[in-house]
Structures are given as C-alpha cells and as structure tokens.
Amino acid sequence: MSSCSRALPPTLAALGVVALVSLPGQARAEDDSFAMSVGVSLSVSFGQKLVAFGLGADLRATFLMEGSVPGAFDSGHMGFGPFAQATWLNFSAGRFAIGTHGGGDLSRDASIDGELGWMYRTPYRDLLPGQHGLHVGVMASLLDPAVVDFSAGAAIPLSGEPFAPEGMLGVGVHAAPIFGERSTAIDGRPLRTADGVVLPPALGLGPAASRPARLDRATRAALAGAWLDSARAECGSIPAFLALARDLAAVGAPASLVARALGALGDEVRHTARCSEIASELAGWRLRPALLPPPAARDADRQAALVRMALEAWHDGCLGEGAAAARARRSLAGAKDAGVRAVLGEIARDEALHAELGWRVLAYCLAEGGREVREAVGDAMTGPAPAPPADDAEVExxxxxxQAFGRLPRAEADAAWDETWAAARRDGERMLVAA
Ligand SMILES: [Fe+2]
Ligand SMILES: [Fe+2]
Structure with a gap:
C-alpha cells in the first residue's frame, strides 16, 4: 500500500472536522443589544362571549439593556420594545393588539414579560360590534429546551357596547427567547476582544500517525472534533493570560499575581499541545489551532480596568476555569485511554489553580476598586446563571x-457547570460581604 493510500482512511475520519479546519478565525461575537422573536399561541377568552377560542400570532422586538461592561459580557437579559399580536377568535372575529412589552430573564430557564397597549376587535358575525380598548398582559416563558409561553391578559373596552372587560389565558411557543439567546461560555479562560469572544481558527497541517483504537469512523471524527475544539479553547487562553499579566502590571498589582498569570500562560501552551496531539492522533491528520495576538489594552483608566478585570476574573477564572477543572475531574472518572487520562489529570490540576488565581485577582480588584467594583461583581453574581460552555455539546x-476518550455526556457537563456556579456564587457572596 502506498503511503498516500494508507493516509486515506484516517483522512476520511477527519472529514468530520474538515469544515471546521477550513474555517478562518471565528468570532463568536454577536450583536446582543437587540432581539426579535415570533410566536404562535392558543388561547381562551372569557367575558364578552361566554368562551372564545383564539389562534394567535405574536411578534416582539426587544432592545436589550447592556451588561456592566458593554460588549464584553452577556447583556443583562432585560429589555423592552414593541410587540404586535393578531388573534383569530372563534373563526369569526379578529383581535389585534400593539403596544410595549418589557421584562427579563428570571433564571437560565425562565423569563417574564409584561405588556401594555391598544387593542381592536373586529365585529363578531352574530351580535357583538367591533370595539377598541386597552390591552394588558403578562407572559411567563420556559426557555429550555424550547421557548414555551404561558400568558394571561385582559382587554378593557374603551368604546361601544357592551362594556365587558375580557380575560384571556393562553399557551404558545416562540421561535427564540424574547430577551435574546444566552451567549455561551468557552471551555476555560476565553479570549475576549473588543468584538466579543474569539475562538482561534484550526489548521490542518498534513497526515499524522493515527491512534490504533477500535473506533468507528463517525465516533473517531466526532472525538477528533471535540478535542480540536478543546485545543482551540486552550489556545485562546494563551493570549488571554498574556493580556491579564499585562493589565495586572498596568494597574500596579503585586508581582506575584503577574507571575502567576504568566505561569498559567505556560500551562495553557501545554494544554493546547496535548489536546492538539489527541485530536491529531484521532483524526490521522496534524491539527493545530493558530495562536492569536492578545487583545489591545482598551480601558479608559485604572478604575475601568479594575472593574473589567474583576468581572473577567469572576466569569472566566472563578466560573470558566473552575468549571473546566470540574469537567476534567468528571471526565477522568470515565476515561480509559491512558494518554487521555494523563491530559485530563493535568488539566484538572492546572485549571483548579487558574480558578484560584481568578479568585485572587478578584480579591485584589475588590480591595483596590471600591464600591464600583463591588456593585458590578454583585450584579454578575446575583444575575441569572450564564449558559454552560458551548463546546460541551454532547459528542455524537x-x-x-x-467517555473512554474523555468526553462527558451533556447532562454531566451541565451538572459540572451548575455545581461550579452554585459553589462560586456562595464563595463570591461571602467575599463581597467581607469586602
Ligand atoms: Fe487550560
Ligand atoms: Fe486555564
């Protein structure tokens, strides 16, 4: 067999990651200041008719309020904007409502929205004439796995007879969360730029020795893709730590903190290489993420830098790297492959230390930045939990x-995230009280 044809099967196995390999630098930045959602509903109304059944369509646009650091973090997931509704009542009349709605997410899985506006109902075919009036309503939505709404409202007539307010109850679905998609975290410390979080692109550098494991082609390609995603996330942490070291030095943080950030950078270089090796051996193709430069320093002054660094320490260190450590520990429990076990052990240990560094940076910023930092961090800690990391999507x-190759089922990855969030929030609130 020629070397070319020997290289072919692993190359085919790598097809699953080829789309990704060929992509240029990929930004996950999104415009998160505006959201639009369309929905349909079934409703019953009481009052003017004894009972009227309704089939409705709903459109709402939402201007989202900015998070504490514009562009750098998830928006607050609160907002307001116009809405429009059309309902077909008893296949005989139409009710139209327009107005303003406003509300926000209560948690990762639920939101609440109130609405106020003007409504018009066309005449029923039998006796009731058309009427306009005031529309008030409230809508509670479950966000996961689909956006399911439960609504209650009232229409208060302002014209014509009879003066009979109408109550409405409805259930429906929306195509997208009303207060925007929750942007997901990245495995470990992400690279944040002025345009949002960036994941380094991956490069395919030619055939590599394939790992002799009994894996079907689809599983092998999926595992290679997942480990390549991890390598890209680890590679993004390298410039992120370089920027952290630079910014710590700039605000006059102790040299020991700067040194620890640089030490963490070294760990991330190792993690990148080890994850790339596993991805390459599985794919039979040399896969490497491309190293990106650190983001430019962009804080207006020392105070702004302390606020941003405190929030990043919380989101990316205490939560992001804490969760990366928790996932690696859980992955280790099910991992059988010796090489994978070695890498997971290393990542679990290092990421726990990086999370601890996050806590130290947070403590420093709290001590130096005063009330503004306390309030920003307090808001982040008491707000809805961020969504679990994107690349924890279950490997097909x-x-x-x-699991033998170190990838967690979705439910376990989410559990690791939830446990990290709960513990970090407890410790964080204690730290805030002490500050
Ligand atoms: Fe790492
Ligand atoms: Fe890390």
Missing part, C-alpha cells in the same frame, strides 16, 4: 467510547 458516537 458510541457512548462508552466517547
């Missing part, structure tokens, strides 16, 4: 093999 393939 033989479940046992997937």
């Amino acid at each position: 393939g033989e479940r046992k093999e997937v």
